[in-house]
Amino acid sequence: MDWSIQDIARLSGTTSRTLRHYDDIGLLKPSRVGTNGYRYYDEDALATLQRILLLRELGLGLPAIADVLAVPTRHADALRSHLDWLRNEKERLDRQIGAVEKTITGMEGGEQLMAEDMLDGFDHTQYKEEVEERWGKDAYARSDSWWRSLTAKDKAEWQAAQRALAADWTSAAESGIDPASDEAQALAQRHFEWLRGIPGTPGGGTTGPTKEYFTGLGEMYVADARFGANYGGRHGAEFVRDAMSEYAKRHL
Amino acid sequence: MDWSIQDIARLSGTTSRTLRHYDDIGLLKPSRVGTNGYRYYDEDALATLQRILLLRELGLGLPAIADVLAVPTRHADALRSHLDWLRNEKERLDRQIGAVEKTITGMEGGEQLMAEDMLDGFDHTQYKEEVEERWGKDAYARSDSWWRSLTAKDKAEWQAAQRALAADWTSAAESGIDPASDEAQALAQRHFEWLRGIPGTPGGGTTGPTKEYFTGLGEMYVADARFGANYGGRHGAEFVRDAMSEYAKRHL
DNA sequence: CTTGACATTGACGCTGCGTCAACCTCTAGC
DNA sequence: GCTAGAGGTTGACGCAGCGTCAATGTCAAG
Numbered sequence: 032m033d034w035s036i037q038d039i040a041r042l043s044g045t046t047s048r049t050l051r052h053y054d055d056i057g058l059l060k061p062s063r064v065g066t067n068g069y070r071y072y073d074e075d076a077l078a079t080l081q082r083i084l085l086l087r088e089l090g091l092g093l094p095a096i097a098d099v100l101a102v103p104t105r106h107a108d109a110l111r112s113h114l115d116w117l118r119n120e121k122e123r124l125d126r127q128i129g130a131v132e133k134t135i136t137g138m139e140g141g142e143q144l145m146a147e148d149m150l151d152g153f154d155h156t157q158y159k160e161e162v163e164e165r166w167g168k169d170a171y172a173r174s175d176s177w178w179r180s181l182t183a184k185d186k187a188e189w190q191a192a193q194r195a196l197a198a199d200w201t202s203a204a205e206s207g208i209d210p211a212s213d214e215a216q217a218l219a220q221r222h223f224e225w226l227r228g229i230p231g232t233p234g235g236g237t238t239g240p241t242k243e244y245f246t247g248l249g250e251m252y253v254a255d256a257r258f259g260a261n262y263g264g265r266h267g268a269e270f271v272r273d274a275m276s277e278y279a280k281r282h283l
Numbered sequence: 284m285d286w287s288i289q290d291i292a293r294l295s296g297t298t299s300r301t302l303r304h305y306d307d308i309g310l311l312k313p314s315r316v317g318t319n320g321y322r323y324y325d326e327d328a329l330a331t332l333q334r335i336l337l338l339r340e341l342g343l344g345l346p347a348i349a350d351v352l353a354v355p356t357r358h359a360d361a362l363r364s365h366l367d368w369l370r371n372e373k374e375r376l377d378r379q380i381g382a383v384e385k386t387i388t389g390m391e392g393g394e395q396l397m398a399e400d401m402l403d404g405f406d407h408t409q410y411k412e413e414v415e416e417r418w419g420k421d422a423y424a425r426s427d428s429w430w431r432s433l434t435a436k437d438k439a440e441w442q443a444a445q446r447a448l449a450a451d452w453t454s455a456a457e458s459g460i461d462p463a464s465d466e467a468q469a470l471a472q473r474h475f476e477w478l479r480g481i482p483g484t485p486g487g488g489t490t491g492p493t494k495e496y497f498t499g500l501g502e503m504y505v506a507d508a509r510f511g512a513n514y515g516g517r518h519g520a521e522f523v524r525d526a527m528s529e530y531a532k533r534h535l
Numbered sequence: 536c537t538t539g540a541c542a543t544t545g546a547c548g549c550t551g552c553g554t555c556a557a558c559c560t561c562t563a564g565c
Numbered sequence: 566g567c568t569a570g571a572g573g574t575t576g577a578c579g580c581a582g583c584g585t586c587a588a589t590g591t592c593a594a595g
Contacts, residue, residue: 037541044446047542052583067591068543089383093582114383121376124369131341131366289572299573304552319560320574345551 033062033071043080050080058097059083090117196221200262200271210273219278222271242283249275285314285323295332302332310349311335342369448473452514452523462525471530474523494535501527 036047053059054070059080061070072080079100086096091113200218208214226240226248240248249272252262262271288299305311306322311332313322324332331352338348343365452470460466478492478500492500501524504514514523 035541046583048583048585051543056582065542069591070542088379090379110383114380117376117380117383121373121380124373124376127340127342128366128369128373131362131369287572298552300552300554303574308551317573321560322573339551 033073033076036061036070036072039072039077039080042077043084045080045084053080053083053093056093058093058100089113193225196225197262201267204262204267204270210270211277215270215274216278216281219274222275223278223282242279245283246276246279249273285325285328288313288322288324291324291329291332294329295336297332297336305332305335305345308345310345310352341365445477448477449514453519456514456519456522462522463529467522467526468530468533471526474527475530475534494531497535498528498531501525 034042036050040047040050050059050070050072054061059076062073062076063071065071082100083096086099087093089110091099095113196218199221203215203218223240223245226245227238252268252271262268286294288302292299292302302311302322302324306313311328314325314328315323317323334352335348338351339345341362343351347365448470451473455467455470475492475497478497479490504520504523514520
């Protein structure tokens with residue numbers, strides 16, 4: 032006993048187009064094909080289809096589903112790795128929701144935060160609370176007014192420099208070199224110079240950050256995952272911290 | 284003063300390809316195009332680009348961003364509606380995570396739940412706990428053994444009937460008709476017949492569900508969002524509840 | 536024989552670019 | 566003035582998962 036494509040579509044709650052697609056990509060072949068080219072599906076095919084639709088509802092991609100169908104024992108593994116990715120997605124959404132809420136309340140706080148100001152909210156003062164808590168409101172205010180005084184281009188350049196530095200730190204950390212090596216110390220030097228360019232950093236301005244601030248910053252990169260993420264996660268952050276600490280010991 | 288496409292890409296942390304894409308779709312035109320066809324961007328363009336990238340990071344689509352750029356005042360509105368959709372997505376993910384976890388633990392519970400059994404886990408016994416709590420383990424066991432006795436086709440048909448009923452309920456609720464109207468009562472009738480087909484429902488089998496069970500079921504659709512979701516959310520669930528309640532009053 | 540429901544095989548569309556490919560253009564060094 | 570190399574241009578395909586025509590064949594019922 033078997034049924035037409037439309038029957039199966041209705042029984043399973045999907046569409047004939049989807050079934051044809053699954054046939055095209057080899058995910059689910061009809062159990063029989065008439066001389067007229069009509070597709071027919073039997074009970075086994077229906078059961079397989081149900082599994083496919085279930086897995087799809089769980090969010091798996093069609094290639095992943097094909098893998099699962101091919102090797103039944105990998106079923107749980109596939110679901111577990113998929114679970115990881117789902118959790119990541121959820122975290123990402125959480126962060127995005129927070130960011131959007133922040134942006135909205137920021138806008139409602141008056142002063143019609145537009146373009147440039149919105150950038151502030153994201154790139155610079157993203158960690159307002161942390162900065163204030165650790166180094167005082169004063170430092171934050173100074174840093175903030177400096178930032179606001181920049182032109183769009185200056186800001187973009189500063190951000191680009193930050194990104195470039197972070198990228199170099201990350202690849203250095205991944206290469207497995209010693210935090211005390213010349214390359215790492217050169218990066219620490221760049222990091223130092225970069226900080227010197229920001230008024231409001233304790234000891235900042237022309238003389239550059241103090242020893243305490245510099246080493247403390249390194250610790251913070253490790254302690255706070257949000258900062259560490261810029262340097263390739265925990266491992267990267269630890270590398271940066273060690274290199275900065277070594278640099279501070281030698282030069283500050 | 285303006286800069287080349289590569290300069291802008293670096294300054295803003297994106298790629299030249301992206302900039303060309305934005306030009307193609309009219310999202311961000313270069314401020315100037317050289318006789319050689321080279322694209323050049325000035326500070327204004329850079330600022331606009333920054334806004335675009337920010338909104339994109341918040342998860343807005345490019346057409347939505349274009350709208351925002353066109354009408355500055357709609358900025359907050361756009362973000363708010365986007366926030367809604369983000370929250371929905373998060374809820375969806377939460378449900379999916381729960382479902383996957385359930386499926387995995389179900390599989391690890393031994394008995395290698397495959398195809399059909401997994402279907403059970405989803406469509407029928409999805410609410411095992413609730414059913415047991417409200418109407419006793421007995422009812423659940425009876426219902427469960429009935430379900431397991433069905434063939435794949437029978438199950439699929441039953442599910443299809445459920446889906447069709449739910450869809451009709453949903454559209455009826457959305458059409459704004461009265462729960463006491465003939466159409467709604469006809470649906471309640473179908474719902475009643477449908478339940479009668481399931482042994483294990485209190486009073487089920489040939490006589491059909493009892494008055495208490497029938498009205499209680501309606502209440503549950505409202506009380507538990509997971510049930511109500513089948514009928515188009517809270518509003519739909521309330522409509523179903525009212526219609527079922529009215530039906531029970533008249534016929535049971 | 537006609538009508539209508541249902542089947543088939545293409546093929547484009549959608550999102551946001553990455554990634555060639557094939558071919559100019561500009562700058563710097565000789 | 567020539568050449569190498571970096572950077573620019575315009576296509577165009579690819580990806581995920583089908584929805585949605587379009588053009589056409591098939592089958593059961595009247």
